[in-house]
Amino acid sequence: RKEVEQDPGPFNVPEGATVAFNCTYSNSASQSFFWYRQDCRKEPKLLMSVYSSGNEDGRFTAQLNRASQYISLLIRDSKLSDSATYLCVVTIYNQGGKLIFGQGTELSVKP
Amino acid sequence: ETGVTQTPRHLVMGMTNKKSLKCEQHLGHNAMYWYKQSAKKPLELMFVYNFKEQTENNSVPSRFSPECPNSSHLFLHLHTLQPEDSALYLCASSQPRQSSNEKLFFGSGTQLSVL
Numbered sequence: 001r002k003e004v005e006q007d008p009g010p011f012n013v014p015e016g017a018t019v020a021f022n023c024t025y026s027n028s029a030s031q032s033f034f035w036y037r038q039d040c041r042k043e044p045k046l047l048m049s050v051y052s053s054g055n056e057d058g059r060f061t062a063q064l065n066r067a068s069q070y071i072s073l074l075i076r077d078s079k080l081s082d083s084a085t086y087l088c089v090v091t092i093y094n095q096g097g098k099l100i101f102g103q104g105t106e107l108s109v110k111p
Numbered sequence: 112e113t114g115v116t117q118t119p120r121h122l123v124m125g126m127t128n129k130k131s132l133k134c135e136q137h138l139g140h141n142a143m144y145w146y147k148q149s150a151k152k153p154l155e156l157m158f159v160y161n162f163k164e165q166t167e168n169n170s171v172p173s174r175f176s177p178e179c180p181n182s183s184h185l186f187l188h189l190h191t192l193q194p195e196d197s198a199l200y201l202c203a204s205s206q207p208r209q210s211s212n213e214k215l216f217f218g219s220g221t222q223l224s225v226l
Contacts, residue, residue, distance in 0.1 A: 004153070034214065036215075041222075042219065042220075043201055043217035043218060043219050043220050044154070044201075044215075044217050045217070046214050046215070046216075049214070087153075087154075098156070098167075099156070099215065100153075101153045101154040102153060103151070103152065103153045104153070
């Protein structure tokens with residue numbers, strides 16, 4: 001089983017749509033959680049941290065469910081500029097804070 | 112601009128060549144990393160340096176040799192690579208490992224092609 005597993009994608013949605021990505025992690029010692037965004041041929045950039053209480057940043061909402069070991073990212077009112085690959089990242093407390101990346105979910109927002 | 116600069120952006124090399132990738136960060140971080148990103152695969156951690164000391168080597172072949180002369184600079188020396196080593200190589204930096212809120216800042220990467 002992969003340590004971090006994401007929806008395979010790609011997701012093709014029209015502008016204005018709401019889209020949700022899911023991510024599951026296998027190590028219960030996972031400590032911190034993040035969503036990164038990676039544009040084509042560019043480096044990953046931190047989109048948002050994910051807190052136990054959930055957090056929202058504009059059109060983006062991240063949720064964490066420790067009991068079920070999954071993280072979600074919801075994007076409302078999708079824009080063309082949201083097209084990118086979204087990477088789920090967890091840190092493993094008992095592996096010295098090692099970051100584990102998911103394989104990414106590609107999103108394509110169409111006009 | 113993330114404060115992490117990588118050079119070169121693109122590199123084509125033969126299997127007998129020797130080349131080096133360079134990374135510099137201006138963020139005052141003390142941890143630096145090399146990642147490999149192959150097509151359709153998750154990022155793979157290669158090396159970690161904390162306060163200039165190598166703290167992690169993820170079973171990387173010896174044809175990849177890292178060097179960290181100080182907390183701001185990181186190199187990846189390449190020699191006798193194989194075509195399957197072709198990938199995007201990303202440098203990243205962060206606050207020291209083991210901090211409770213580790214976030215990575217990546218450079219733009221070097222797209223490496225081995226012929």
